[in-house]
Amino acid sequence: MSRPDYIPSLDGLRGVAALLVVEAHIGFIFPITAPHLVTLGDEAVGLFFALSGFLMAHLYGSRPFTRENVLDFLVSRFARIYPVYLAAVVFVAVLSIMHNLDFVQPIVGVTDFVRHVFLLGSSGVFWSIPPEIQFYLLFPVLWLCLAQPHRYSGVIVGLTVVVVVDGLVELPGPGIMLVSKLPYFLFGAIAGMMHSYWKGWIPSALTGILTLFLLAVFFTYRHVLSGFSPEFWSLQSAVAAAVIVGLVARQPPIAAHVLAAAPVRFLGKISFSLYLFHVPIMFLARLTFDALIPEPALIVVTLFVAAVGAWFIHETIEVPGRRRLALIWQDNRSRMVSRETPADQMDRAILNLQQIEKRLQSSATSTTADQRQISTTPEPDGADGTVIQDNRNEKLRA
Secondary structure (H helix, E strand, O other), X not given: XXXXXXXXXXXXXXXXXXXXXXXXXXXXXXXXXXXXOOOOHHHHHHHHHHHHHHHHHHHHOOOOOOHHHHHHHHHHHHHHHHHHHHHHHHHHHHHHHOOOOXXXXXXXXXXXXXHHHOOOOOOXXXXXXXXXXXXXXXXXXXXXXXXXXXXXXXXXHHHHHHHHHHHHHOOOOOOOOOHHHHHHHHHHHHHHHHHHHOOOOOOOHHHHHHHHHHHHHHHHHHHHOOOOOOOOOOHHHHHHHHHHHHHHHOOOOOHHHHHOOHHHHHHHHOHHHHHHHHHHHHHHHHHHHOOOOOHHHHHHXXXXXXXXXXXXXXXXXXXXXXXXXXXXXXXXXXHHHOOOOHHHHHHHHHHHHHHHHHHHHHHHHHHHHHHHHHHHOOOOOOOOOOEEEOOOOOEEEO
């Protein structure tokens, strides 16, 4: 990719997080294997949230805060999320109503389906999408604070208080409300701001090694170190996730070589489709091949099928859906952006009248001055000041 704001290592980080979410759900598909697995799904989703906050601040925070830019942002994020999300909801709903299938993470009934359509559902991995959308709706407020921090210092203080209280209360992480996930988004956004303004720092190879070490510790500390709380969602983990995202974004040597490798970036490219569809795809793959191969090999096969299926969905639903909505927005953007309220129209009419009045006054003043100049200036005898006298003593203008 050649976009100037594209950071290859972040794609790789996204791919690693998506793969760990898939690993965490293997136990749902293969219950016999579940006791032998160490699940790192919470850490991966927390990293996703911090990464989202980072990218919003990095991509949009430095742009002027205008109505046009805010609408472009909201439409872009909706187009990025909703088409493939809706396809996943419909797919899971169809699997849920099929007799004798016993899908592992069903959407039960019409009411539950409607809740998911309107981004209020929590079946399976869908619980993490509503907080993401809620942060997108909140981000324009944060954007305004970034653009005019002195004017909106009270809002900044309020957000800080919310984050501190959130950390003290220790609300549960999974759930469709943004509150317990807000620190991850906000600390990620702070890391995005720092990345945009501190471009002069060039990390060393030692920084790259430290980045990979911190990433490994972030994913494993709850499982290998005694004395830590088994609960992941906390203010400390939000700060850690933001620090890791910020370090990875600087693309330090060694870490960039690992995370920007083509296979890892490929997983990052298809990560959202893989995140949404891996459970139903792996479920169907297990049903198809269960009697043919032993379970260890079957797990590998289902993982491969999930990756291929996610790539296919990315190419046929996610990308075309995003582009289609973007084209629809571009076709209607000028009309939507330029739409004025009655008060706006009245203000514009008054301004036009004032401008016309100024032009008339200026024209009248100019005309009066010209008339005065004509009346007080003697008419020249010739265009070049010369006079030709003929034999009849008549004055002719040369």
